[in-house]
Amino acid sequence: MTIAVDLVLATRPNASTGIERYAINLFEALRRIAPEAIAFVDSRAAVPTGPGVVRVPGGFRGWLTLPLSRAWREARVKSVVCPAFPPSPLLLATRKPVVRIIHDDFPWTRGEAMNLRGRALFRHAEAAMAPHYAQVLAPTALMADSLATILRRPVGVIGNAPGIDLALAPEPARTEPGVIAVGTVEPRKNYDAVLALADSLATHAAPWTVRVVGRQGWGDIAASWESQVAARAGRLEWHGHASDAALLALYQSATCFVSMSLAEGFNMPLVEAGSLGLPVVCSDIAIHRQVAPPWARFVPLTIAPADLARVVEEAAALPPAPEAVQAYRHRFSWDGIAQALVERLRQA
Template identity: 45%
Template sequence: MLIFDLILATRRPAMTGVERYGVNLFEAMRKLRPETMAFVRDASGFTDRRGLVEVSSLYGGWLGLPLLIRRRGLAPEAVICPTAPASPLFRADKTPLCRIVHDVFPWRRDRAMPWKGRLLYRDVETLMARRYDLLLGTTEPVAADLRAQIGRDDISACGNAPGVDPDGPECAPPGAPANFILAVGTVEPRKDYGRLLQLVESAAADAPPIVLVGRPGWGDILPEIARLAATRPEKFVWLRDLAGDDGLRWLYRRAACFVSLSQAEGFNMPLVESAMSGRPVLCSDIAIHRAVAPPWARFAAASDGPDLLWRALGAAAAAAPSAEAVAAYRRLYGWDQIAARLLELLGAGAYSGRDAIGLSGDASCSFR
């Protein structure tokens, strides 16, 4: 039996891409291994509640997960941690652990994170890094970054896929314009939304408005985004509390172009979701975008100013992909494939306990 730790992933209805990842992977794993269980904070978002165990306390449940597992008399083959680090109490426990990491942002840009994020995703992750029996990145660029950051050469990629089903129902969200450029993602520093706001400020009279879908995260840009949404509603629409996926699908299917100017990403689910919906794409020229963006995507250099970006958006929007190209791109990503890959890694020689991969003894880790 496998157990998924989804406690922190299910603390609120509006999930981030990382949180969606954990839930979707669990759902896919249940198809292959019906006995798979998950510990969650809130089970209300699941239509099938088989194998779910709700905890009464968010951080208490996460920290005490080893005790909860033991108290129930469970002996899992492995505990999978797809969205957050494992509880430090697992250091005193021999339960096999698998951790899936989405990016190295917490170590390389830690000052841009709030203290809770640093504590969990930098400090606890560092503490647990050599306790994990199997440590994975979601994509090969992330796995390579982790190998360099942590100094473990046994880190592989298990894959990633869209969080939103591109074929589901749709509903127009209130306030959405008819013609627009779309950006999606939590408001936080690595998204580089400052460049997006420069686009808004420099927009010509006939330029389409930019719609940003993303809950408030952290960083100095938040007040400026709120100000611009209030003062330039004809050019900038911030849908900060978009509920459910139906509205997002409506936007994905109608955007003139999807834009992402992120400085760093682990995967960029919204970019992939928009491309699977047949949208033109303009994105920053970073390694992960080169790996996951569709063949028709256009890339923007970090030095490109608003004028160049507007021209690139216009060129991208004028060259919509063919139905055949979109269908081929869709076949690249799927949750069933990721679940099968994870089972392969769990059952392969890469996963046979800490002793087998040189992790016995001191569990400390020295990061570069």
């Protein structure tokens, strides 16, 4: 059985959000237990490399025409996994069983905040193609239930795990108080609360720095983002699309992770931060209640900036015990997710 993983859009240059990381990490784990697995990747991609990687023309044109390519014909694909983006409509025409992993209900519940291409791809095209997928999976039970209602079909749970190799993290260097927030700069991430937190922490005696890691996305917050950062020079840093090594170093130098998201499908950065032993302060939303570590502090979305700053300071002063961090880290495994996926494919 040749398992093909469609990573054409997930590996396009300068595109690395949670779903791209998920897709690449899943393939890396999948080929360890299923050597027959292959991945179609953008020919310009730096990762993944090695066995099973098939380079094809990239971008949206390459994604659309993948089933017409010579590489597709030669692969003799038995089934297809789409762990980041919907499949090309032409791929469905090949009648190969498609397993689609959908990470979030955001395109349907808050889609007005997405750009035109995002709405067309994730909302309209996805909804039209979903009835033809062999299986639809989601990273959490909460998201599976929501998607099942939206798509009017069964949705299974496949799991999620950290997007970067935590074993490569340097030793902690938390010498000065600092907050880290990670995620694309877009409305759902509620960076207005993070900006207000930076202002509030600036009034405290200790010199706090708020560091944001994530590419500039869409919406009003993205349009004004550079000026917002410039206005807070010295207390707010924007690291944009950081490399894995840079992100790990930023995690290890921070004293608290903050996420004030309005909604999430999983929140991979939160799990990464918790797995590295960071104190966590996050918005009190349902998905955070499912995936946040036991020591996380939940705050209402309506919390005042001064109160949020106080909670952050309190959390940073009480880091979790090493035993608690190890127990939390054990909950999330790429190998376990890949094994569950193989079992589903063999049952189909």
